[in-house]
Amino acid sequence: MLEKISQKLIGYRVKAARESKGWTQDQLTQGLGLNDRQSVSDIENGKRALKPDELLELSDLLERDIEFFIDPFAVAGEAQFSWRAAPEVPEDSLDGFELKAGQWIGLLRWLREQQDSRASVLKRALRLSAQSSFEDAQERAESLAAELDLGVIPAETLIDKIERELDIPVLFVDTVEADDGKSISGATCHLEEMGVILINRNETEARRFYDLAHELFHALTWDAMKPDHRESNSIEERNKGKRIEQLANNFAAALLMPRASLNKLIDGNRQSDIAHLCEVAALLRVAPVALAWRLFNLKLISDDTRRDLAQEKQRPSVSGAPKRFSVSFVRMLHEALENGRLSARKGAKAMGLGLGGLTELFAQYDLSAPFEL
Secondary structure (H helix, E strand, O other): HHHHOHHHHHHHHHHHHHHHHHHHHHHHHHHHHHOOOOHHHHHHHOOOOHHHHHHHHHHHHHOOOHHHOOOOOOOOOOOOOEEEOOOOOHHHHHHHHHHHHHHHHHHHHHHHHHHHOOOOOOOOOOOOOOOOOHHHHHHHHHHHHHOOOOOOHHOOOOOHHHOOOOOOOOOEEEEOOOOOOOEEEEEEOOOOOOEEEEEEOOOHHHHHHHHHHHHHHHHHOOOOOOOOOEOOOHHHHHHOOOHHHHHHHHHHHHHHOHHHHHHHHHHHHHOOHHHHHHHHHHHHOOOOOHHHHHHHHHHOOOHHHHHHHOOOOOOOOOOOOOOOEEEHHHHHHHHHOOOOOHHHHHHHHHHHHHHHHHHHHHHEEEEEOOOOO
């Protein structure tokens, strides 16, 4: 039973369960009847294998089901999240959603490993630090846009390039909402071998792309600038946020609105024409207020034009909300079920869906369910 998952991952979960209970390693050592604390340290570091009777004892002591320790899809104790959520979203709602998201990400990792498509050991980084200037963040974004060949309208190819070139999966999900409709916008999940970006698929198109670019910054700078577990997604809070968040905002703006794109799309004779600038914002899939600040910071428009443009409303998207999760994730899941590497029951459980819900998910991607209801 213990061979299905590495001892290293079991160790992560032992540590997570112990810390959740508020126990020290000494307390767990005593509870397990071991000779010294080093034994518990070795278990948590994956250096010492757990015996079946010890696993049963751990389950009782730490008040966790055995499944918690041996679930191949769990990421407890190893995944680190940084959420962008409205202040109105309760902490317990965010914690509950994080557990659900962890199951999706754990299943995604397992599916990638089954296809032998694990991430490269050479991680992409932006060579930025908390001491970097906002101009540095913008320059890195411009360079990345050119290196990835994002084109004149970066939003059109950004998702595909993030997944294919940077090997960072992007999942569009339904998130929790507070009573007044405020919600979670997105998150970055950091694992040792990969990063994952989560985006609320029900946000406006401009908000989705902005959050995607913002979370990409965190995915590419996590080791140098670990973000807080929770950040506000309100514009007011964002504008007076911590330096790391401000760097991420500057990066996101320059990635979605590179100077080269602005030079091509904006008629030099119409730089104060609000209708024209709104058309450019719609093309770039950004909000008029975001374009207003980007142009003002580049000294391309006056403060009066900035104020007028910032008052304009974003044009509604004709494409609608993206499908749940992603094409690659759903296809990998379908293939694993079809080839018998994963049972429909386990797949549905990990996705947080019943078999009917899993069938509906596949139907969205024009795939027939490889199981019977």
